[in-house]
Amino acid sequence: MAQNKTMLVMNGPNLNLLGKREPGVYGSGTLADVETMCRDYAKSAGYDIDFRQSNSEGELVTWLHEADENAVGVAFNAGAYTHTSIALHDAIKGISNPVVELHISNVHAREEFRHKSIMASACIGQISGFGVRSYTLALQALIDHLK
Ligand code: DQA
DSSP states (O other): OOOOEEEEEEEOTTGGTTSSSHHHHHHHHHHHHHHHHHHHHHHHHHHEEEEEEOHHHHHHHHHHHHHHHHHHHEEEEGGGGGOOOOOHHHHHHSSSSSSEEEEHHHHGSOOOOGGGOOSSSSSSSESSSTTTTTHHHHHHHHHHHHH
């Protein structure tokens, strides 16, 4: 069987609005632009991308479970669920794939309620504040981790 070379890029709530949502914070590029950037970056390193977005916490949990079979690692922008979801923390703990938490904005330079990540301790690391480049930095971290 061919070696699995798929990385899952998961996006949580409101990230479907990228481009029109608070462009001063998140930039003017769309989620489709981010997907293209991720695919191009991964391809140059020999990986495929499974790129998804959901506004539903339960769906994100299910995708994490499935990732253990379908992917070798996960780059995850969980949006606001980062700060609230014990279910996502537990799902990340429950799988063996490495997960990198990522944020477009620098969550530590914003409102206090964004300073706490419930997921972070379950992830291999966190990338925050580099605009949409946070996605390719997260992929780079995963690729290095998988070597
Ligand atoms: C975000 C930061 C979160 O605090 C926020 O709720 C988001 C986006 C980011 O990418 O900067 O939805 O994850």
